[in-house]
Amino acid sequence: MAGDPQRIVYMNNAATTWPKPTGVMEEVTRSMSLPFVEEGRSTLRGQVDYPAQAREDLAGFFIAGPPDHFIFTQNATDSLNMAIHGFLHQLGQPCHAITTELEHSSVLRPLRTLERDGRIALTVIPFNEKGYITLDAVKEEIRDDTRLAVMTHGSNVLGTVQDIRKMGEYLLANNVFLIVDGAQTAGQIPIDLGSIPLDVFVFTGHKGLFGIPGIGGFYIRDPGRVDPVRQGGTGMNSQSPYQNEEMPHRFEAGTHNYPGIASLSAGIRYLEERGIGNVERETMEMTRSLIARLRPAGSIALDNGNPDLPIISFNVDGREPDQVGFILARIYGIVCRTGLHCAPLVHQRINGGRGSVRLSLSCMNTPEECDRVAEALAEVARGAG
Amino acid sequence: MKEFVLDEPITEDLADYLRNFGEVKIQPLHGKQFLSFEKPHFISVKGVLGEDTVEVRYAAGVHDLTADLFHLLLFHYSSGKEIGKVREVEGAMWKAIRVRLGV
Numbered sequence: 001m002a003g004d005p006q007r008i009v010y011m012n013n014a015a016t017t018w019p020k021p022t023g024v025m026e027e028v029t030r031s032m033s034l035p036f037v038e039e040g041r042s043t044l045r046g047q048v049d050y051p052a053q054a055r056e057d058l059a060g061f062f063i064a065g066p067p068d069h070f071i072f073t074q075n076a077t078d079s080l081n082m083a084i085h086g087f088l089h090q091l092g093q094p095c096h097a098i099t100t101e102l103e104h105s106s107v108l109r110p111l112r113t114l115e116r117d118g119r120i121a122l123t124v125i126p127f128n129e130k131g132y133i134t135l136d137a138v139k140e141e142i143r144d145d146t147r148l149a150v151m152t153h154g155s156n157v158l159g160t161v162q163d164i165r166k167m168g169e170y171l172l173a174n175n176v177f178l179i180v181d182g183a184q185t186a187g188q189i190p191i192d193l194g195s196i197p198l199d200v201f202v203f204t205g206h207k208g209l210f211g212i213p214g215i216g217g218f219y220i221r222d223p224g225r226v227d228p229v230r231q232g233g234t235g236m237n238s239q240s241p242y243q244n245e246e247m248p249h250r251f252e253a254g255t256h257n258y259p260g261i262a263s264l265s266a267g268i269r270y271l272e273e274r275g276i277g278n279v280e281r282e283t284m285e286m287t288r289s290l291i292a293r294l295r296p297a298g299s300i301a302l303d304n305g306n307p308d309l310p311i312i313s314f315n316v317d318g319r320e321p322d323q324v325g326f327i328l329a330r331i332y333g334i335v336c337r338t339g340l341h342c343a344p345l346v347h348q349r350i351n352g353g354r355g356s357v358r359l360s361l362s363c364m365n366t367p368e369e370c371d372r373v374a375e376a377l378a379e380v381a382r383g384a385g
Numbered sequence: 386m387k388e389f390v391l392d393e394p395i396t397e398d399l400a401d402y403l404r405n406f407g408e409v410k411i412q413p414l415h416g417k418q419f420l421s422f423e424k425p426h427f428i429s430v431k432g433v434l435g436e437d438t439v440e441v442r443y444a445a446g447v448h449d450l451t452a453d454l455f456h457l458l459l460f461h462y463s464s465g466k467e468i469g470k471v472r473e474v475e476g477a478m479w480k481a482i483r484v485r486l487g488v
Contacts, residue, residue, distance in 0.1 A: 322386070323421065326431045326440055331417050376415070383412050 009334045009369045014156050014184060014311055014341075014360030016206045016213060021270040021364070024210050024263050031262035038255065040235025050258050054265040055248070061268045061276075062186075062201070064193035064219055068247040072256060075216035076183040076204035077106035080150070082251065083179045083200045083218055084110045086226035087148060088119055095147035096121045098176075100133045101345040102155045102162075107181055108345070111150060120148065124345065131158035131304060135166050142174060149176050153191075153201075154184035157346040157358065159307025161185060168197035177225060183207060187267070188283070188309055190276045193219055200226070205260060208362070210267030215260025223247050230254075279363040283310045286370050287361055293374035297381040303350050310361035313341075315351065316381050324357045324380060332376040336360075389455070391437045392463070395420060400434070402462045406475065426482050427451045427475075447482045454478065 010018045035042065037049040055067035062070075073079045084107075088095070097120040099111055115122040123141045127133055133151065149171050154161045164180050171178045179200040185191060187208025193201055201219045205211025220226060231243040232253030244250060271279055287310040294300050294314065303313035316324050325338035339355045340347050347353050359373065400420055403409050407424030411434065418434035425444070428451055432439035441455050457474055461467040482488070 322442065323431060327414060327419055330433055330436070331415050331419060379414060383414060 007333045009332075009365075009372050011359040011361055011365065011369075011373060012335050012337050013362035013365075014207065014309075014358065015337055017208065017210055017362045017364070019364055020210050020212070020263070021267065023270050024212070024266040027262045027266035028212060028259045031259050036256075036258040038235065038258075041233075041255070048262075050261045050265065051248075051256050054261045054268075057265045057268045058217070058219070061272065062191055062193040062219060063195070066247075069221070069223065070219050071217050071248050071251040072261060073216045073218065074214055074257070075206065076104075076181060076202050077216075079200075079202040079204075079216055079218040080106050080179065080181060081110050082229055083202065083220070083226055084114070084148070084150060085229045086251075087177050087179070087200075088114065089227040089229065090225060091147060094119055094121070096123065096143045096145045097148040097150065098123045098125055098138065098141050098146060099150045100125045100152065100162075101127050101349060102131070102133065102152050102158070102160070103150070103343065103345065104152065104156060104181065104183065105342040105344070106183075107150050107152070121145075126349070127155075127158075127160075127346075130306075131155060131160035133162050133167070135163070135170060138167060138170065142171075142176070146174070146176050148179070150179045150181065152181045152184070154182070154188070154309045155343070155346065156184050156311065157313050157341050157343045157350075157356065158304040159184075159309035159311030159313075160304070161189065161308040164198060165196050172197045172199070184309055184311070187271055187276075187279075189280050205264040205267065208271075209264055210270055210362075211263040212260055215257050215264050217264075220251075223250055226251075228253075274363065283361055283363045283365070284308075286310070286365055286367055287312065289367070290359070290361075290370045290374055293370075294377060297378055299381045300377060303356055312359040313356040314359075315354065315356055316377075319380070321355045321357045327380055328357075328373075328376060332372070334373055334376055386440060386442045388438055388440050391439065391459070394435050394437045395432045395439065397434065399462060402466055403430075403458065405468050406458065406471065424454075426486065426488065427478065428454055430455065444482075447485055450478055450481050450485065 034047050035044050037044055037047045055070045058070040059065045059067040111122050114120045125137050125141055153164055168178050178198045180198050182201050182203045186203035199221055205215035206213040228243050228250050230253045234244050234249040237244050299317040301315045321338040325336055328334040337358045347355055400409050403422045407422055410421045412419045420432045422430040429442045430439050443451055461471050
């Protein structure tokens with residue numbers, strides 16, 4: 001059953017969204033039906049310049065500019081590595097950095113590696129009982145030598161959205177470089193980067209923005225604050241032995257992922273046509289309705305009963321998370337994710353590292369699919385033990 | 386975790402054989418029979434009766450010691466439901482696991 005796309009209920013959208021809007025699939029096909037416009041690398045003219053178009057689309061969607069400050073990468077992990085290592089390279093001396101218990105391994109592993117190598121001293125700030133990082137908790141950990149903060153915008157386990165505006169106001173005023181991981185929020189909620197004080201905002205294409213895997217990026221307010229950690233061909237100034245300083249070439253070396261960039265543009269167009277506010281409202285209505293139906297099942301223990309994002313984490317008494325995931329997939333055709341979701345510190349806090357079952361919705365899900373999931377979980381919970 | 390495709394669908398007879406070596410549970414769900422086999426410190430197996438794929442998870446830290454257990458169980462099941470020889474190998478594995486984990 002799980003192998004039949006007609007029967008799948010896909011609720012693993014916090015990992016990768018599926019299905020993709022028809023327009024995304026059509027745009028990817030269209031992008032590959034003709035040669036790509038490769039700026040500086042091809043004499044082709046007259047076709048769509050996907051990177052230029054996507055930068056305009058991103059700047060419009062996130063209400064920030066200039067478009068050349070949107071950089072393409074492979075994914076959020078790639079972006080975070082570039083921003084974290086690039087900032088510290090530019091800083092040129094060890095410093096204190098802060099991060100949070102909510103982070104994904106894409107933040108924790110680069111930071112832990114830098115800590116191990118003596119490049120930073122790291123403080124991990126705990127979240128409160130509701131799954132939020134408070135400004136007071138941040139203030140408590142700031143030191144004279146704190147220069148870097150890396151924090152998630154939305155938790156991929158608890159679905160809480162952090163007040164990055166308040167954090168940014170404080171951190172930037174204290175000369176702390178703020179990198180925000182927007183992997184879970186980009187495409188799920190309205191984000192006005194033009195008015196939020198931050199230095200780098202990281203996103204990926206394959207989640208809420210409905211692109212295909214392999215495309216991501218980041219927005220950087222002041223490119224001069226981060227050194228490029230990659231060097232290579234940019235299609236221009238080839239006589240120069242060093243990386244071009246001009247944006248976006250400062251951070252983009254090598255040939256682009258044109259189909260991925262095309263999918264990103266098409267995904268943004270889909271969200272804009274539907275309205276990001278409507279997407280958020282409709283997806284959260286389904287999420288809250290599903291939570292309300294899971295709550296009465298006594299043997300279902302919710303880790304987050306009131307999320308800001310369409311993410312539901314839970315356990316079923318008497319069953320390991322992977323067993324619940326197996327049953328949902330193989331018997332009911334419901335795709336979710338089980339385990340630690342690459343966010344080990346969250347699980348350490350909420351259940352001693354046991355992990356959880358995670359349902360994550362997108363605006364492509366339907367209320368009928370939520371009914372199927374609720375009925376399946378009620379049956380699984382009744383049989384637990 | 387590894388997924389295995391079996392030569393034949395999972396039967397109640399196989400489930401009965403596995404009971405010699407660990408805890409087997411069969412639970413009816415949505416018109417199917419969910420099977421779980423738990424052997425603490427070794428492996429856990431999940432499958433559906435009548436289907437030919439199973440998911441095998443290996444206990445943390447001893448994967449290299451228990452990697453062959455499921456193959457061994459299937460081999461001896463299909464060649465006469467031998468129990469004694471499996472017990473011998475299982476005993477040797479357990480000895481190594483205890484040394485490794487200090488249990």
